[in-house]
Amino acid sequence: MWKGKSTHGIMKQDGEINFSKLEQQIDSAVEADKMYWIRNEAKIRAVNNKVASYEEFEDIVKASHLKPLEKGDRISDIKVFKQPWNINSGSESGSQTTSSKSTEIANNSVDNVIQFNRVWKRQCKNSLEQFNFLTELDCSKIHHIFQAEIAMGLLGEFVSVLHDHYQVEKSETVANILYTFTKCGRFDLSLMFLSQEEKKCLSKVMNSLSNDWNSKNVSQLKEVYKIDP
Incomplete structure (x- = not known):
């Protein structure tokens, strides 16, 4: 798991292990591994559901860690709030050029x-x-x-x-x-x-x-x- 990881900050000058730094690196690695599997499952789900476009596929993967807000x-x-879907829907036609630019x-x-x-x-x-x-x-x-x-x-x-x-x-x-x-x-x-x-x-x-x-x-x-x- 730690292959290729730098040990900078883990070892103190006296040779003892800095357990606080070690714990931080372990937590980061666990979180990264968790995120990998969440996104991997989202990719599989998106493929199985035959999404209409790559953009839709990408949106599903990006939002894979988010949970819908319940009443x-x-x-x-x-x-973190769930970023709303299709935030440009219903825009006035007169502001389309400005919206596109922004x-x-x-x-x-x-x-x-x-x-x-x-x-x-x-x-x-x-x-x-x-x-x-x-x-x-x-x-x-x-x-x-x-x-x-x-x-x-x-x-x-x-x-x-x-x-x-x-x-x-x-x-x-x-x-x-x-x-x-x-x-x-x-x-x-x-x-x-x-x-x-x-x-x-x-x-x-x-x-x-x-x-x-x-x-x-x-x-x-x-x-x-x-x-x-």
């Missing part, structure tokens, strides 16, 4: 804060492009990018964009994104510095989500964002 689930018990941007390599900010502040020409760019990113990628911290003021920008271009068909996507932010670094600090206008926008988005998606889970999300019911 009885508590939001605090869910590590999809192309989102499909580019955006793996860190610097790359995200370059797209968010420079490549996106308006708030609608920012909305499409944000809602077309996987929540796991959003969490990865902002795991260390959400830069000051950026949460307010996200809230304003989600409010200004909120769409019923993307309600689950918006809820996933808002939940993901709560798991990012310095979320509480970013929340404290929302302006009054941004707080109003956030409250309106939450109310829309209660009507369009899952009121029970949204009520718990409101608690995290400190929004009065």
Whole structure:
């Protein structure tokens, strides 16, 4: 199992084994092995079901580790929300060009804060492009990018964009994104510095989500964002 693995950090200078490092490497290896078999089963299932395209096959494999959100689930018990299916369905024909452009941007390599900010502040020409760019990113990628911290003021920008271009068909996507932010670094600090206008926008988005998606889970999300019911 450990063939070819580096032992750097496992052995201390005095020759003793660093059991904490060893345990971390074992946990990582176990998780990687578990993920391999989950994805392998998803591939077999997709082939047996004769999926219509490679894109559909790829989506099934990517989502193999995710579990559907049930009505009885508590939001605090869910590590990562299920990314919604077909998030572009029902889009207005007038925004197809903008959506297509932002999809192309989102499909580019955006793996860190610097790359995200370059797209968010420079490549996106308006708030609608920012909305499409944000809602077309996987929540796991959003969490990865902002795991260390959400830069000051950026949460307010996200809230304003989600409010200004909120769409019923993307309600689950918006809820996933808002939940993901709560798991990012310095979320509480970013929340404290929302302006009054941004707080109003956030409250309106939450109310829309209660009507369009899952009121029970949204009520718990409101608690995290400190929004009065």
